[in-house]
Amino acid sequence: MPGTDAGTIDVIERLRLRAPAKINLALHVTGRRPDGYHLLDSLVVFTRFGDELEIAPAAADSFEVEGPFAKGIPTDGSNLVIKARDAFRQVYGNGAALALRLAKNLPPASGIGGGSSDAAACLAGMARAGDDLAGIGLRLGADLPMCLAAEPLRARGIGELIDPLPDFPALSLVLANPGVEVPTSEIFRRLSSPDNAPLPGLPQSDVVAWLRATRNDLQEPAIAYAPQIGECLRMLERSGAAFTRMSGSGATCFGVFTDFDAASRAAERMRAENGSWFVTATQSHASGTFRRRIEP
Secondary structure: OOOOOOOOOOOOOOEEEEEEEEEEEEEEEEEEOOOOOEEEEEEEEEEEEEEEEEEEEOOOOEEEEEOOOOOOOOOOOOOHHHHHHHHHHHHHOOOOOEEEEEEOOOOOOOOOOHHHHHHHHHHHHHOOOOOOHHHHHHHHOOOHHHHHHOOOEEEEEOOOEEEEOOOOOOOEEEEEEOOOOOOHHHHHHOOOOOOOOOOOOOOOOOHHHHHOOOOEOOHHHHHHHOOHHHHHHHHHHHOOOOEEEEOOOOOOEEEEEOOHHHHHHHHHHHHHHOOOOEEEEEEEOOOOOOOOEOOO
C-alpha cells in the first residue's frame, strides 16, 4: 500500500510509527446505500502532526496510552488499535506478543481520523510483504483504507475507493478544536439530503480557489449541533486564514495559510485567546513525501 512502508517492517525490534491527522479538505455526501452507509466524495490530506504508535516485541501483550488526550481513551478491545492487532492476527496468524504504546496527541471524536490513523499505524507495523492491509482495514472502518495510504487522495464510495493525487502540494494549516466531541451518526442524521453533487474537477494549481467551489456537506448540521464550531471558524478567519472549513463530521476546523510562519503566528494568537482549545500549526504532506516509520 502506498505510504505504509508495508512489506519492509517485521516486528523484531522496537518501532515508532506515525499516525497523522486526516483532514477532509472537501467532503460531498453523494448518496446513501440500502444498508445505511453514506456515499462520499472527498479530497483528503494528512498532516505532519499526529499521534505516534510504538510497537515492540514483548513477553506478553500490553497496550498503554499516554499524551495530552490519553484521558478516557480505552485500552481494552474496544480500541481500534487492539482491533487492528487482533484482525491482523486472525488473517495472518502472527501471534507474537507485542507491547503497544500510543502517544495520543489528537483529540478524540474530532473529525480528523485519529482512531483510524492509529489503527492504520498498527497494521503497517505488523505488516510483511504481500499482506493485504486495505482488506483488513475496511473491516475495521471506512476511514482505514485512506489512513493506510496517508497521501493526498480522493476517496469515494464509503471511503474505500481511493485515487492518490500526484503532485499535490503541501499546505500550511492551523487545526483548531473548541473542545467538543461530535457524534458522527448524529451529524449524518441531521443532514438535510444525502443526494448532493460530487466534487468538481480536481485542482490543477490554485488549491484555495478550488476549495471555494467545494463543500463540506456535514458542516452546517455540525454547527447546528455544536455552535462552537462556527465560533472556531470565525476565529480562524480573523487570524488571517485564506480559507477555513470544518474537517469530517467535526468538531476540528482548519485554516489554510500562505506559509508555515503565518500559520504558527495565527496558532499562537488563538491559543492565547482560548487556552482550553486544541490549536496547532502544521503542514500537510505533499504527494509522495509521507514516511510511516520514525527513524531513531
